[in-house]
Amino acid sequence: MITINRRQWFFLGCAVLVLLVVGLLILAVAPSSRAGSSFDASPWGTQKFYAYLQQQGFQVARWQRDYNYLKGQGHVFIQISGRPMSWPPSLVEWLAQGNTLVRFYWHGEPTAAPFAARLSTPQGKVLIETRRRVPFQQGDRSLLKDDHGSIVYLREATSPQTHGQRILGVYPWLVANVYGGDPPLANFAVVAEILQNVVTPGATIYFDEWLHGYRQRTPEDVVRETVPETLFDYFSRTPWLAVGVQFSLLLLFLLWQQSQRFGPPLLEKEPVASNSAAYIAALAGVLERAQQRHFVLEQLQHRFRYDLANQLGLAANPHHLPRDSELIQAWQTTTGRSPQHLQDLLSIPHSIDDSQLLKWLEQAGSALQALKRAV
Known part of the structure; x- marks a missing residue:
């Protein structure tokens, strides 16, 4: 979106004023x-x-x-x-x-x-x-x-x-x-x-x-x-001289205005490299080419268990997580929902494709949101 500061508004107003004065002079002299x-x-x-x-x-x-x-x-x-x-x-x-x-x-x-x-x-x-x-x-x-x-x-x-x-x-x-x-x-x-x-x-x-x-x-x-009887008759009634002069002056003003710098120069920002993001993107590319969906799902389920234990107050530790039965029982008690939904998210299927992996991510996010609202 183009923004115009006060200085640009001032020059634009001066240009319009000049156009009006020139137009009046043309009408008075011609x-x-x-x-x-x-x-x-x-x-x-x-x-x-x-x-x-x-x-x-x-x-x-x-x-x-x-x-x-x-x-x-x-x-x-x-x-x-x-x-x-x-x-x-x-x-x-x-x-x-x-x-x-x-x-x-x-x-x-x-x-x-x-x-x-x-x-x-x-x-x-x-x-x-x-x-x-x-x-x-x-x-x-x-x-x-x-x-x-x-x-x-x-x-x-x-x-x-x-x-x-x-x-x-x-x-x-x-x-x-x-x-x-x-x-x-x-x-x-x-x-x-x-x-x-x-x-x-x-x-x-x-x-x-x-x-x-x-x-x-x-x-x-x-x-x-x-x-008008003819197209030439229509154009003959139009004051093209005044229109042409005003359009030329406006065009010159726009050309001059675009060639000026209003304010100090803005330095181009250097892109900040993120080593963590680059590492994650590279690892994701390797896992995708190797078709390691089960490995990805295992890592996601491990993080999902940690988030559940942390929100349920079960003293979650990434290396010593509660058993799935404890998580399911605590989740059912807190949310009042069927434990089958959480049981499906914690189990690993025999085969999984990309669409099923995306669906699992969506369901896991919904389960965490429901737990967050219930706590």
Whole structure:
């Protein structure tokens, strides 16, 4: 059984406290699940970009229902999130009807590009804070790029059965509030120009708020939300970063704790050799191989007689024991039991095997226990 002393409890408590503090710091610093929402006024939100599009004369709205309710053609659907996103079948079907998806999320490959890059555009300087880029490939049209690859690109549908027109960005926070300061960068203006080229006159630019948890739900929506549609959808709702960091810290603490010595070293005890036990074990082995059960029984009966005489008060002496008749009579008088039982234990049979020898030992022990209780 593993025991934990006070010092170990102290270190374990400190480790749990550190895990809690680190978890709270991650929750406070890292973008939340609502980062990218047009309702979010934090540096990671897009509230300023939503207001900017309104000022530029775009027809914008916030989408807060299930994708099954999307209708019409020529609209633009904006999704912004720092978390993985799936492709719901209802959204894919709506895009294939002649609508455009604008999705800014982490993807692409790390390159040699500087982490903070200021790109020159006709609208001004655009700040990008990521090394991720998508390699140039046939069928894609770069809308914002540098020498290392595409940052925002347009990917046309390859067939009516696939996704509709898609505008994808490798940096989720391209139009975050942090880039709408004073003086503002050109991030908002560049993305607004991209939207101007794809939206149909009179159509709506929808900001996906259903993705961020702002939902106008029907009873059917409630059931669909509580039950993940796919395994990927289930895992996407789990805060794996916080879980992974806390598990790693706990693992490091356990590795460190197991490598430390709490208290003085314990010396290994030397086994104490017993000459008497070794002699008895050796003699028992010799007698067993020689099949000397009668000899063993004689020695046991001699000891049994001595124990009987000693408990009956007959001045027992190992070399001058009372006669069996005296022992039987005294035992019967003291215990009140039949003398035949004791007579069988004191007699030597013509032949005896191992099971009979064990049975004799058990009966002799019972007789001594009965005498001990009667005395």
